[in-house]
Amino acid sequence: MAPPVADYEFLSDYGYTPERELGKGSYGVTICATHDASGAQVAIKLLRRGESIDVKVRRELMHQLYPPLTHVNIARLFTVFLTPKYLALVMELCSGGDLFDFLVNAENSLPRLRTVFSQVVWAAAFMHSKGISHRDIKLENALIAEKNSNLVKICDFGACKNISVDSAPRSVRGSMPYISPEIVLASSKRNDLTYKYEGEMADVWSLGVLLYVLFQKSYPFQDPNNPNNTRAVAQRIIQFNYLPFTPMVPAEVRDLCKRIFVPVAKRITIKELSEEMNRWWSLGLCEAYMPHEPSAVDPSLLRIPQPSMAMMEQILNEAQHEGMLRRRIAAQASTDFSVSQGTFDDVVSRLGDQKM
Structure with a gap:
């Protein structure tokens, strides 16, 4: 049987040489490839054209590019192009795995854990400064830049909200263990058009869970003896009833969680959280990003021009239809517990309205 990479040789028609599969899921597949013009390695996410190109995909692309999310702790999107079968997203390669792998596959020092967490906070703070809330911060959406590195980059922007162009958040988004009480209650209030929550403060809660x-x-908020009981998780969340820490967890971590797992009016802000991260670094509580300087993104990738919003709309509209291309469009650009409305209808149907 031919190696899987042979299935993606068509990428050579677009200037990329496929190297290996990085991952596969319901969305499609992600490939490590070499950018032929520069020799730089990139990640290419291949999304099947058709129904899979939905609002989530559209939101992910629009929020990454308009305005550009250019930050050292955010995985960069370089270019987008269409093939007869796929919408291809060419992104910064992060070869060190996600934070879930980081946590389960290695023993990590306390300074390293602080270093990793602080970068996710700074990425979220940058997004908030652009008016964008992530709404799905979790281990699986934070990537390690390369093996043995401490450099972290967040990804997956399909649940984002931009306060300048989107309506205020009121829908259920995120992954069950990480969602805030405001989002739990969003389902029970789905017929109340006046109910809204602050996406930025929901992100702060998710950061607390990550911490x-x-x-x-x-x-x-998950009972280790009954981890799949989503109703019990939801009940604990809206009661701010998190499980006690073991003695080995540092005091500054416990203190932050106490300031996060509270009603939204009392919750620490992203600005205050960022300032606390700066304090950690000033006190020498963190460690260097990596044993050597991180290699910069190849300049030839950064020089690829960003497509206009009209061009991106054209690409996305065509990507919703399968079949041969009417024309080639190439536009360049600078887990358990997945939550659905149906899940929450069952989970909170009898929780009732509770004030926070």
């Missing part, structure tokens, strides 16, 4: 998981190695 807890990194240091405690378990989810704060």
Whole structure:
């Protein structure tokens, strides 16, 4: 049988040499490839054309490019192009795996854990400064730049909201262990058009869950003896009833969680959280990003021009239809517990309205 990479030789027609598969899921497949013009390695996410090119994909692309999310701790999108079968997203390669792998496959020092967490905070803070909330911060959506590195980059922007162009958040988004009480209650209030929540403060809650998981190695609102009981998880979340820490967890981590797992009016802000990360670094509580300087993104990739919004709309509209291309369009650009409305209808149907 031919190696899987042979299935993607068509990428050579677009200036990329496929190297290996990085991952495969319901969305499609992600390939490591070499950019022929520069020799730089990139990740190419191949999404099947047709129904899979939905609102989530459209939102992910639009929010990454308009305005550009250019930050050291955000995985960069370079270019988008169409093939007869796929919408291809060419992105910055992060070869070190995600934070879930990072957590389960290695023993990590406390300074390294602080370093990793602080970067996710700074990425979220940058997005918030652009008016964008992520709404799905979790271990699987934060990538390690390369093996043995501490450099972290967040990814997957399909649940984002931009306050300048989108309506205020009111729908259920995110992954169950990480969602805030406001989002849990969004389902029970789905017929109340006046109910809204702050996406940025929901992100802060998710950061708190991420912090807890990194240091405690378990989810704060999930009973380890009955982890699949989503109703119990939701009940704990809206009651701010997180499981106690073990003695080995540092005091500063416990303190932050106490300031995050509270009603939204009392919750620490992203600005205050970023300032706390700066304090960690100033006190020498973190460690260097990596044993050597991270290699910069190849300049030839950064020089690829960003497509106009009209061009991106044209690409996305055509990508919703399968079959041969009417024309080649190449536009360049600078888990359990997945949540659905149906899940929450069942989970919170009897929780009732509760004030926070």
